[in-house]
Amino acid sequence: MTASSPALRRWRFRKPSVIPGFGLTLGFSRALQLSFGASLAAAAVNVVFGTIVAWVLVRYRFPGRRIVDAMVDLPFALPTAVAGIALTTLYAPKGWIGGLLAPLGIKVAYTPLGIVIALVFIGLPFVVRTVGPVMEEIDMEVEEAAATLGASRLQTLRHVVFPMLAPAILTGFALAFARAVGEYGSVIFIAGNLPMKTEIAPLLIVIKLEEYNYEGATAIAAMMLVLSFAMLLVINLLQSWSRRRYG
Amino acid sequence: MQVSVRSVCKEFDRFPALDDVSLDIRSGELIALLGPSGSGKTTLLRLIAGLEVPTSGKIFFGDEDASHKTVQERNVGFVFQHYALFRHMTVAQNVGFGLKVRKGADRPPKAEIRRRALELLDLVQLSGLENRYPNQLSGGQRQRVALARAMAIEPKVLLLDEPFGALDAQVRRELRRWLRDIHDATGHTTVFVTHDQEEALELADRVVVMSKGRIEQVGSADEVYDRPNSPFVYGFIGDSSAIAVRVEHGEVWVADRSVGLTARGVPDGPALLYMRPHNVELLDGCGGCIAGTVAGARRVAGSKRIELDIGAGQQRVEIEVPADHPAASRSRIAFRPRNWALFPTA
Numbered sequence: 366m367t368a369s370s371p372a373l374r375r376w377r378f379r380k381p382s383v384i385p386g387f388g389l390t391l392g393f394s395r396a397l398q399l400s401f402g403a404s405l406a407a408a409a410v411n412v413v414f415g416t417i418v419a420w421v422l423v424r425y426r427f428p429g430r431r432i433v434d435a436m437v438d439l440p441f442a443l444p445t446a447v448a449g450i451a452l453t454t455l456y457a458p459k460g461w462i463g464g465l466l467a468p469l470g471i472k473v474a475y476t477p478l479g480i481v482i483a484l485v486f487i488g489l490p491f492v493v494r495t496v497g498p499v500m501e502e503i504d505m506e507v508e509e510a511a512a513t514l515g516a517s518r519l520q521t522l523r524h525v526v527f528p529m530l531a532p533a534i535l536t537g538f539a540l541a542f543a544r545a546v547g548e549y550g551s552v553i554f555i556a557g558n559l560p561m562k563t564e565i566a567p568l569l570i571v572i573k574l575e576e577y578n579y580e581g582a583t584a585i586a587a588m589m590l591v592l593s594f595a596m597l598l599v600i601n602l603l604q605s606w607s608r609r610r611y612g
Numbered sequence: 613m614q615v616s617v618r619s620v621c622k623e624f625d626r627f628p629a630l631d632d633v634s635l636d637i638r639s640g641e642l643i644a645l646l647g648p649s650g651s652g653k654t655t656l657l658r659l660i661a662g663l664e665v666p667t668s669g670k671i672f673f674g675d676e677d678a679s680h681k682t683v684q685e686r687n688v689g690f691v692f693q694h695y696a697l698f699r700h701m702t703v704a705q706n707v708g709f710g711l712k713v714r715k716g717a718d719r720p721p722k723a724e725i726r727r728r729a730l731e732l733l734d735l736v737q738l739s740g741l742e743n744r745y746p747n748q749l750s751g752g753q754r755q756r757v758a759l760a761r762a763m764a765i766e767p768k769v770l771l772l773d774e775p776f777g778a779l780d781a782q783v784r785r786e787l788r789r790w791l792r793d794i795h796d797a798t799g800h801t802t803v804f805v806t807h808d809q810e811e812a813l814e815l816a817d818r819v820v821v822m823s824k825g826r827i828e829q830v831g832s833a834d835e836v837y838d839r840p841n842s843p844f845v846y847g848f849i850g851d852s853s854a855i856a857v858r859v860e861h862g863e864v865w866v867a868d869r870s871v872g873l874t875a876r877g878v879p880d881g882p883a884l885l886y887m888r889p890h891n892v893e894l895l896d897g898c899g900g901c902i903a904g905t906v907a908g909a910r911r912v913a914g915s916k917r918i919e920l921d922i923g924a925g926q927q928r929v930e931i932e933v934p935a936d937h938p939a940a941s942r943s944r945i946a947f948r949p950r951n952w953a954l955f956p957t958a
Contacts, residue, residue, distance in 0.1 A: 506696035509663055510758075512683040513690040514710035514765055524713065528700045 396585075400566040401592060403477060404545035407484030411541045412534055414485075415492025422493070423500045437494070440487045445550025452483050453554045475557030480565065483551045488541030495540065499533035531607045539600040546593055613674055613768040613801050614639045615660060620669030622655055629655045631825040633669075637769070637803060642795045644812035645805045647822035648848065653805045656822070657771050660803065662686045673768055689762030689800070693774040695754045697746040703757050704729045704742035710765035732760040735794065752783040759791075763798065772804035776811065784808075788815050809849050813837065821845050843955045846886040853929045855885045855902070855922070859954065867923035872900025875954050883956045887949035889917065890932035894939045895946040903946040904929065916940045 422434055440448065456463040456473040463473055473479045503526065511521040549567045556563040564572075566589055573582035615637040622630040630652045637643055645653040658664045660671060662683040670679045678686055697706050705712075707729040711720055720728070733742055736756040746754055755775060762770060775791070776784040792815055795802055806812050812819045813833040821828045821836055821844075829841045840846040847854070858865040859880050864873040875883075895901045904920030907928060911917075915932045918940070922929055931947055933940045 504694065504696060506692045506694060507698065509683075510690065510692060510696040510761075511698075511709070511713075513661060513663070513686075513688055514713065514761065515684050515687070516709070516713040517684065520713045524709070525698055 395561050396564045396566045396569045397588060397592065399477060399480065399563070400546060400589070401596070403480045403484055403565070404542050404548075406481050407488055407545050408538050408542035410481070410485050411488045411492045412538050415489050415537060415541070416496050416530070416534060418489070419493045419497040419500055423497055437490050439490075441490050445487065445548065446554070448486060449483060449551035449554035452479075452486060452551065456482065456555060474555055475559065475563060477563060479555040479557070480552050480563060483555045484545040484548060487548055487551055488545050491540035491544060492534070492537035495537040496530060496533045499530055503529055532604055535600060535604045535607055539597060539604070542600070543593065543597060546589065614672075615769055615801065615803075616672040617656070617660065618670045618672065620656075620659060620666045620671065622652075622659060622664060623667045628825050630659070630666075633825070633827055635820060635827060635830065637801060639801055640799050641817045642792070642802045642804075642815065644816035644819045645803065645822060646807070646809060646812040646819050646849075648807060650824070651822040652825040653807075653820075653822050654773055655825075657773055657803060657805050660769070661688045661690050661771050663690070687765060687768050689759075689765060689767030689770040691755070691758045691762050691770070691772040691775050693777045695746070695751075695758045695778075697754055697757060697761070699746050702743050702745055703733065703738065703749070706746065706757055707732055707761045707764050709761065728764060729760075732764055733757075735763075735797075736760045737790075750783075751779050752787055755779065755787065756790075759794070763800070767800065770800045770802040772802065774805055774807070776808075777806075784811070791815065813849070821848065823848070838951065840886070840953065843884060843886060846953060846955075851889050851930075851932075852886050853889050853931070855887070855927060855929050856957075857883055857885045857954070859883050859956070864954065866902055866927075870900055871902050872948060873952065878954045879956055881956060883954045885949070885952055885954055887952040889930045890915070891951045892931050892947040892949050894933065894937065895948060898946040901946040901948045902929070903944065905944050906942070909940070911935065918945065920945060 418437065422430065422437070453474055454460050456466075456479055458464065458467045458472070458474065460474070466473060471478075473482060507525060507529075508521050511525045512518075516524065547567065549565075549571075552565055553568055556565060556568075558564050558568060566585055570582045570585050573579075573585065617633060617635040617637075620630055620633045621628065633652070633656060635656075645656060647653045655664060659666050662678070662681060662685075666679065670677055672678060673686070698709065701709065704726060708725040711725045711728060714720075730739070730742060733739055736759055738753060738756055738760070741749065741753065746757065749757065755778075759770075759772075759775070772791075776787055779787065788811060791804075804816070813836075816833070818830060818832055819836050820830045823844045829836055829845045831839075836845060836849055840849060843854070846852050855866060857871070859875045859878050859882075861880065862875055862878075863870050864875050864883075864885060865871065873885075902922055904922035906918055907921045908919040909916050912932075914935060916935050916937075917930055917932050920929050920931065921927070931945070933945075939945050
């Protein structure tokens with residue numbers, strides 16, 4: 366092993382193959398990192414805010430609730446390119462939101478942060494729609510029972526409500542994450558696609574295709590496939606564990 | 613712990629669910645809130661627990677005004693109709709939950725919580741099931757877990773909301789006896805809500821009969837059954853028949869005949885005579901009785917239920933006659949109620 370490794374390294378350097386690490390030499394590990402990192406971050410944000418949105422929609426009755434409820438599904442229906450262009454316009458340094466953030470030194474459009482925001486936008490309904498129905502099934506009596514037993518509101522949420530929602534939250538996370546990894550349309554506009562900085566992996570695939578580099582495209586695609594599968598498998602295992610534990 | 617409810621009113625969106633209700637619950641007694649749905653019995657129970665806040669009025673635990681205490685502070689054990697167990701916790705964890713969420717020095721160590729949980733499971737006869745999850749238990753077993761969980765916090769008062777409502781008839785009867793035993797063994801002040809009069813009469817020391825947000829009558833099973841104080845209680849508890857009558861000079865008249873009953877303390881005028889169908893005296897001749905032609909008869913277990921047309925007003929009244937009694941085959945029957953009450957209608 367030790368004897369052959371220098372030769373192996375030289376061989377790999379000359380002729381990349383589809384094994385982990387080969388991307389280092391080709392320069393798209395940054396894109397993969399970005400794609401998966403931003404997707405994980407966006408899914409994490411979605412879990413928090415999606416659960417809050419679901420909670421408000423399920424537990425409160427307020428004027429305009431049905432409108433908000435319908436708006437949650439907007440990212441499902443909106444063509445992703447439209448979403449991307451709209452988000453870019455809003456978050457550009459001169460846009461409505463970007464203009465407010467610029468004086469604070471926060472740049473959103475054309476940065477990884479912008480990618481995360483686009484992915485949050487398209488992933489939110491997945492969490493809301495998986496957590497909401499489960500939340501609706503939670504009987505208020507269970508929470509009241511916890512209260513009569515002396516549990517504070519926080520303890521009730523932590524020990525009673527959250528464990529019952531955990532499997533649904535994980536499912537929502539998995540869906541939002543999976544969608545985010547494959548997302549293309551909404552991201553490429555707000556990302557700005559600066560080489561090595563804000564290029565996501567799906568974009569690289571398209572670039573390779575446009576260069577008629579089908580092997581390169583296939584390599585990236587295969588890489589994403591393996592990584593996505595591995596991550597979804599882990600999430601699935603977590604889910605079945607949480608279902609056994611909490612279901 | 614003695615619980616006093618003082619002139620409590622509760623409105624939901626201007627709809628009065630409870631209207632000026634006062635009730636004294638004695639320490640250590642087993643008391644039933646009985647009434648049809650919508651009578652406010654569950655609302656009263658939830659007010660005592662602190663799950664609802666009264667619109668006006670006060671609730672005392674002993675001498676202490678508990679009206680403004682939170683649910684957590686009141687330290688009551690509450691058992692829900694549909695158990696409301698934590699399905700992601702084992703039976704032992706469910707029972708120990710109330711001890712686990714205690715703060716600081718009040719929280720017993722883990723081993724002690726488990727020991728207490730096992731002890732209570734033993735009391736409710738569920739030893740050996742402590743590591744099961746609620747969905748692995750039958751309905752009756754789940755309700756016992758719920759009761760053990762409520763008792764784990766050493767509550768000042770135990771409140772049970774239709775505790776056997778979701779169970780089938782046989783399990784209900786079994787659990788009823790069992791609850792009585794538990795109550796006698798532990799001595800908790802216990803209030804339970806039910807719409808099942810049999811359950812209330814059999815189980816409770818005292819029965820609170822409620823209707824339309826008010827308390828109609830409070831008394832022992834004998835009192836509310838034998839001496840109902842209102843037409844509602846008469847009609848709601850046990851079987852009853854009502855006959856429209858007239859009171860004249862202390863005599864009861866049906867249509868144009870005196871029926872041989874003296875109405876003491878009832879003003880002259882129209883009234884309703886309530887009686888128990890099974891508690892009648894069958895007569896041969898009719899010099900002061902209620903008589904009618906048989907309109908229909910049904911066999912119910914050991915007796916016959918006979919529907920009679922009486923008087924001129926086409927009034928129907930039901931009486932119960934032993935199936936082998938000669939009267940059961942007659943076409944005209946005369947009787948006089950043994951146990952009855954008059955309520956003026958004007």
